[in-house]
Amino acid sequence: MNRFAFIIHPLDTSDFSRKYPFARSLPPWVIESALALMPPVVTSKITGIRSLTGAEAEGWFVGCTLTARQMLSLNQNFVMRKVISAARMAEQLGAGIVGLGAFTSVVGDAGVTVSKRVSIGVTTGNSYTAGAGIQALEIGAAKMGIDMRNCRVAVIGATGSIGSACSHLLADRVSDLTLVARDKAKLDLLANQLRGEYGLRVSTTTDIAEATGRSDLVVTASSAVKTIIDPGDLKRGSVILDIARPRDVSRKVAEERKDVLVIEGGVIKVPGDHVDFHFNFGFPPGLAFACMAETMILALEGTYESFSLGREYSAERVRRICELAEKHGFKVAGLRSFERALSDDEIESVRRNARSRAHSIVT
Secondary structure: OOOOOOOEEEOOOOHHHOOHHHHOOOOOHHHHHHHOOOOEEEEEEEEEEEEOOOOOOEEEEEEEEOOHHHHHHHHHHHHHHHHHHHHHHHHHHHOOOOEHHHHHOOOOOHHHHHHHHHHHHEOOOOOHHHHHHHHHHHHHHOOOOOOOOOOEEEEEEOOOOOHHHHHHHHHHOOOOEEEEEEOHHHHHHHHHHHHHHHHOOOEEOOHHHHHOOOOOEEEEEEOOOOOOOHHOOOOOEEEEEEEEOOOEEEEEHHHHHHOOEEEEEEEEEOOOOOEEEEOOOOOOOOOEEEEHHHHHHHHHHHHOOOOOOOOOOHHHHHHHHHHHHHHOOOEEEEEEEOOOEOOHHHHHHHHHHHHOOOOOOOO
């Protein structure tokens, strides 16, 4: 049996209160103070994962007891000690590889230090997050009636690690690509590389609103600490894939722009007739985040070595994990937006609204 673990944490104190109802009457600061003192906890056992190859895997959700706010605001050495402690618990449970979920993959050096402190593989899951994100973008484009080969596509944060990998993945799928970042010299270097390798039309700009305002498809993966895309920045009928953490797209877009489709990647169907996470993280049974799925894929493959670490991501590595996902039976089963799954009816509503100028706040 192949074994893995995945580290999770409460995004805010309400997550803790949902699991422990007694805490609902407590002020957030009291809950966060208690969380900071708590050791890692085994949240649940994961069972029933079975590959198309016949290989099986089981694992654990291990809870790192800090909220997202604490992860970003507390002393980073303290935060890293908490994450490492959770990874060591995964090792003690018998996992061969551990995935870093949510903000545990963002803090510090994105898993590099954690991997040095344990003797098992460590991955952030970002390679499959990028690959499945592009697959989700393809699905979203098709549902919105957009032909990827004949539309304008923009990548925000293109010179960053995930943005660069996504740019390479898109370069053999589209014909008109706009790269956006702050450093014009790095942008031009990447653009020349993509033109040489793929022969497509590539333009560059440092103006986010200019790029998003004329693009049918947008991938945003910046390292900004606050949202950088507002309701008035987007073209009617466009699809925006936001795989940045913290998110790049303002929640106001979902509230005010009923004519654009914002997605955060794909919901992944995990292979196996009886997959059970024994933990409710908001998805129907058998569905998981792509970062979780990467850890499972590597476990099924028996690849107990660190895979996605640090801030550099190879397009070849993204392609490799997508190949392994297909081999073992993982696939994008739906789209999600602002932490929830999107129904086909909701997507069709966006498409209808996009055809009516009455639903657009931009012309």
